[in-house]
Every structure is written in C-alpha cells, then in structure tokens.
C-alpha cells in the first residue's frame with residue numbers, strides 16, 4: 141500500500157483521468173477530492189476513491205494529503221497552488237498557466253520550501269520521450285526545425301475552453317501548450333525567441349481563440365511551426381523533427397495510441413519513425429517504444445518518486461521545462477492579443 145497521498149481539486153474531465161491514473165499507480169493513491177459542491181465531490185469519490193471534501197481550502201489542510209493535483213480552470217490555479225505550498229503540500233498543476241509571471245510565483249514558492257512543482261503534461265513521462273532524446277544525435281544529427289499539428293475536434297461552447305475568463309488563451313493554452321513543450325523537449329533551442337508569426341481565429345460568439353497557426357524562430361536558428369485548434373473535423377497529433385542527418389516523425393506525439401487518456405489499444409505499441417537518405421515509405425524505420433504503463437500513470441509515479449527523493453535538481457528541471465514552455469506561449473499570445 142502506497143503512503144504517498146494525492147488530493148485532487150476539481151471534479152471535471154481531467155480530474156477523472158488523473159484519479160484513474162492514481163487507481164492504477166502502485167506508488168501513489170487518491171486520499172481526498174475537493175469540489176465547490178460536496179455533492180459533486182461525493183459523486184466523484186463514489187466512482188474513484190478518496191474522502192469527499194467541500195472546498196479546496198479544506199483539502200489542503202488535511203494531514204492525509206501529501207500533494208495537491210489542481211485540475212481547475214486556469215484562472216483558479218495560482219491561488220490554490222500558492223495556498224497548497226504554504227500548507228506544505230507538493231503541487232501537480234495542470235497546464236496551461238495565466239502567464240509566465242504567475243507560473244514563476246508558483247515555482248518559486250515550491251522551490252523555496254523544497255516541494256515539487258510539476259505541470260501535468262503527460263507525454264514527457266512516456267519512455268518514448270527519453271528514447272527519442274537519446275536517439276537524436278545518432279539518428280538525425282542536430283535538430284533544426286520541429287513541425288507539429290495538434291487538432292482536437294471540439295464544439296461544446298459551454299465548456300471552460302470557450303470562456304476567455306476561465307481559459308484566457310483558449311486553444312493556445314489547451315493544445316499549443318504541447319507543441320511548445322515538444323520544442324522544449326526535442327528541438328531544445330539555445331537562446332531566446334527571435335521572431336514569432338501567428339494567425340489565430342476566435343469564436344465569433346464566445347471570443348475564445350479556437351485555432352492558432354504560428355512560426356517561432358530562435359536566436360540559434362532553430363525554428364518551429366505549429367498548427368493547432370478545435371476546428372478540424374479530425375484528431376491530428378503529427379510531429380516532424382527535422383535534423384541535419386534525418387527526420388523523426390510521430391502521429392501521436394501528445395497522446396500515444398497504446399495507453400493514454402483517449403486511447404486504449406493493447407495491440408498497438410507506441411513508436412516513432414526514422415527517415416534518412418532518399419527513401420520511400422517502405423524504407424522508413426519504425427522504432428517501437430513499449431511502455432510498462434500509461435503515460436498519465438507514469439506521471440503520478442514519477443511525481444511520487446521525485447517527492448520522495450528530495451532531489452532538488454530534479455525538481456528544478458521540471459520547473460524549468462514548465463517555464464520554457466509557458467514563455468513560448470506568452471510570446472505567441474503577445475502577438476495574438478496585440
């Protein structure tokens with residue numbers, strides 16, 4: 141039985157996903173769930189686990205909560221995160237953040253108390269991410285550009301995603317976050333952003349940003365394009381990392397087809413494709429990277445391990461990856477917001 145306990149704030153979609161991950165984890169458990177409504181917390185804990193709690197303030201005060209997972213709309217995240225850290229809790233905060241300044245307040249507060257801050261990006265916890273990072277020099281040389289497309293068909297205009305008061309960056313924060321994080325993990329640009337070009341669409345009624353197409357250049361000559369939104373009738377999660385000696389491609393870079401929050405395909409293995417030389421598709425190399433468990437389960441496992449380890453450098457690395465990701469979103473948002 142694990143002794144590392146998560147409390148969850150929020151009872152919506154992604155709270156259920158992480159509650160499910162905790163049910164599968166052998167390193168962490170769900171001890172309590174806070175909702176603004178005790179009835180909703182009770183309903184949630186009937187399906188998953190934990191003690192239902194009314195209000196996040198009561199949850200962060202509990203002795204049986206070691207870490208707080210914040211699964212609320214973006215506008216509410218910082219206040220809860222800072223209060224949780226003040227109460228001595230590690231924090232797993234779902235992406236995106238209001239802006240880099242808000243994120244810094246959270247990461248600084250956690251660092252000052254020796255607590256874990258981690259954003260809840262699942263794909264970085266899939267072994268495929270580390271496998272590609274290790275393979276890059278040998279397989280594709282120096283990465284020079286990264287092109288990603290992440291479209292998730294979504295039309296529920298009553299959802300928080302379409303409410304700029306709750307999710308100010310709309311599809312940029314919801315989807316392009318992963319494109320920006322892919323830049324951080326795989327392109328690994330050195331130096332500051334040197335240029336940004338962007339085209340964005342807004343929902344005519346709600347005002348939410350629904351589609352963002354952008355080009356981001358860095359001082360070292362690395363460049364990345366992304367095409368993201370809710371406005372395509374098809375799920376797209378396409379990725380091409382172009383290096384001096386070849387290319388690495390995936391068609392599921394955010395949510396792997398084998399075992400992730402939208403896919404359960406036991407017969408399919410996560411993989412990436414390596415292309416080099418003048419070849420046709422029959423000559424591309426498929427490299428499978430099986431995972432022992434789902435990437436969202438690995439996320440809570442890795443969080444529990446990091447909290448237990450007391451590894452300050454490990455904590456700083458997660459916070460730095462969050463900082464770099466949000467800073468890319470901020471640069472693109474500055475162009476959208478004008």
Ligand SMILES: NC(=O)c1ccc[n+]([C@@H]2O[C@H](COP(=O)([O-])OP(=O)(O)OC[C@H]3O[C@@H](n4cnc5c(N)ncnc54)[C@H](OP(=O)(O)O)[C@@H]3O)[C@@H](O)[C@H]2O)c1
Nearest residue numbers: 150151152153154175176180211212213214216234235260
């Ligand atoms: N990492 C990922 O893969 C991933 C995937 C999806 C979403 N997300 C992110 O997670 C966040 C939540 O998304 P979602 O789809 O789960 O939204 P959701 O279904 O609307 O759930 C949000 C929950 O937060 C609670 N809440 C709402 N307003 C609140 C407030 N002002 N203060 C405190 N709690 C509040 C609500 O629970 P109660 O009514 O019970 O209080 C609500 O159910 C978004 O920022 C989104 O970008 C991340």
